[in-house]
Amino acid sequence: MPGPADGDGNGTDAATAGYRPLLFSIAYGMTGSVGDSEDIVQDAFLGLTRARRAGTEIADLKAYLTTAVTRLGINYLGSARVRRERYVGDWLPEPVVVPADRPGPAEYAELSDSLSMAFLVLLESLTPVERAVFMLREVFGYGYREVARTTGKSEVNCRKIFARARGRIAAGVRQDGAPPPGRQAEGEELARRFFEAAAGGDMDELFAVLAPDVVLHADGGGKTQVVARPPTGREPVLRLLAGLFRRLRPLGVTLRPAWVNGRPGAVMYDAGARVAGVFELDVADGLVVAIRSVVNPDKLGHLGPVSDIARWPPPG
Numbered sequence: 001m002p003g004p005a006d007g008d009g010n011g012t013d014a015a016t017a018g019y020r021p022l023l024f025s026i027a028y029g030m031t032g033s034v035g036d037s038e039d040i041v042q043d044a045f046l047g048l049t050r051a052r053r054a055g056t057e058i059a060d061l062k063a064y065l066t067t068a069v070t071r072l073g074i075n076y077l078g079s080a081r082v083r084r085e086r087y088v089g090d091w092l093p094e095p096v097v098v099p100a101d102r103p104g105p106a107e108y109a110e111l112s113d114s115l116s117m118a119f120l121v122l123l124e125s126l127t128p129v130e131r132a133v134f135m136l137r138e139v140f141g142y143g144y145r146e147v148a149r150t151t152g153k154s155e156v157n158c159r160k161i162f163a164r165a166r167g168r169i170a171a172g173v174r175q176d177g178a179p180p181p182g183r184q185a186e187g188e189e190l191a192r193r194f195f196e197a198a199a200g201g202d203m204d205e206l207f208a209v210l211a212p213d214v215v216l217h218a219d220g221g222g223k224t225q226v227v228a229r230p231p232t233g234r235e236p237v238l239r240l241l242a243g244l245f246r247r248l249r250p251l252g253v254t255l256r257p258a259w260v261n262g263r264p265g266a267v268m269y270d271a272g273a274r275v276a277g278v279f280e281l282d283v284a285d286g287l288v289v290a291i292r293s294v295v296n297p298d299k300l301g302h303l304g305p306v307s308d309i310a311r312w313p314p315p316g
Contacts, residue, residue, distance in 0.1 A: 044065050047068050078128060093121075125172055191283070195279075275303040
């Protein structure tokens with residue numbers, strides 16, 4: 001039987017369970033995968049349980065768990081990189097979805113607003129250690145001493161790694177034209193207009209909310225048909241969206257607004273109330289500048305059915 005310090009046997013006693021949201025955020029920033037992040041956090045708690053049972057004295061639980069999750073994330077990326085090099089089409093992270101009308105699950109409560117899809121795609125240009133150093137320093141605000149202890153590198157080395165990683169990220173932002181990370185609460189009303197226009201077939205309204213250089217990225221993973229090359233420009237994107245929703249409307253597909261990775265977006269449900277896709281919008285200067293759509297079914301399995309959640313837009 002687990003002792004008092006072991007809680008449920010997985011290291012999740014009252015003293016450690018409070019760190020779960022932070023640990024999930026770090027793991028997700030490292031992996032871009034909800035399911036793998038949950039596994040990494042669970043493995044970190046199991047490691048804590050084994051250490052306690054072996055009599056190891058742990059003075060700083062937060063530091064111990066953060067280090068475990070970070071290093072597990074680095075190991076994960078070593079094998080994930082090979083898989084992603086063979087990935088079919090655009091790669092986007094598994095979406096973290098928080099319903100627009102109610103709080104999200106506790107595991108996502110501390111998910112940094114900086115972990116937008118665009119930001120996570122930029123992080124793909126970094127090595128596993130660079131990603132860990134950059135995430136801990138830039139996103140979670142760790143000091144260099146903490147970063148060094150967590151990653152097992154020297155403080156001097158961490159400063160060099162961070163500078164190199166920041167340069168790569170800055171170059172990626174300039175190349176992709178991605179807006180800076182951050183929660184875009186001001187885009188919520190614009191997102192509502194966008195999805196209502198798309199679902200209702202109002203092409204004039206849809207045209208009005210798209211930026212002239214808007215781009216659409218779609219991740220089908222070779223499992224769902226998507227465009228091979230991301231369309232760029234208001235008219236190409238408009239044509240694609242018009243055709244997509246024209247085909248979907250007779251099939252009973254519905255949309256529900258949500259925060260997706262800290263950005264305004266929506267979840268698309270099929271007639272059987274199963275998640276068929278997730279949209280995330282980047283908004284700047286009152287216009288939609290980028291649309292990211294995940295329709296790869298392998299990346300949607302962690303999202304449950306619509307169940308008792310009201311569909312959107314409402315009928316009538």
